[in-house]
């Protein structure tokens with residue numbers, strides 16, 4: 001199997017990390033800016049980790065909000081450079097839903113509501129035209145996830 005780069009797109013508390021744990025943790029590397037919060041240049045660090053995974057042929061998931069085309073473009077370019085299959089998952093939950101799920105989170109996992117509003121303002125749904133080989137829409141549904149190709 002060739003390399004694979006999976007890019008998540010979605011608001012805070014849309015279920016990305018939960019979906020990662022259920023579906024990818026056993027097979028894919030996990031790259032998330034939450035895992036290097038104290039790094040000065042988190043974008044650069046993220047790129048380095050994604051590149052290292054692709055270079056050694058390990059499938060990798062970028063678990064961040066990745067709200068804009070500009071956030072995704074360098075990742076997609078990196079994937080292409082290494083001939084990886086590029087797969088997108090759009091966690092298509094609205095602000096109200098995410099605020100509610102965020103309110104039920106504990107401690108550090110809970111983000112300020114304003115962060116969800118700010119991401120929602122910038123979020124541009126991903127499209128195949130950006131260079132995704134496969135694209136899915138994901139919605140949390142009664143503790144499980146509904147996934148549809150788009």
Ligand SMILES: Nc1ncnc2c1ncn2[C@@H]1O[C@H](COP(=O)(O)OP(=O)(O)OP(=O)(O)O)[C@@H](O)[C@H]1O
Nearest residue numbers: 012013014015016017018101105140141142143144
């Ligand atoms: N399928 C689901 N059904 C119901 N609740 C869910 C589901 N998936 C996740 N949740 C709950 O929603 C909250 C947010 O989930 P999660 O931490 O996975 O979101 P996230 O998108 O990774 O957020 P962040 O961008 O802030 O890291 C958690 O409290 C989680 O328990």
Ligand SMILES: [Mg+2]
Nearest residue numbers: 016017018063
């Ligand atoms: Mg998360």
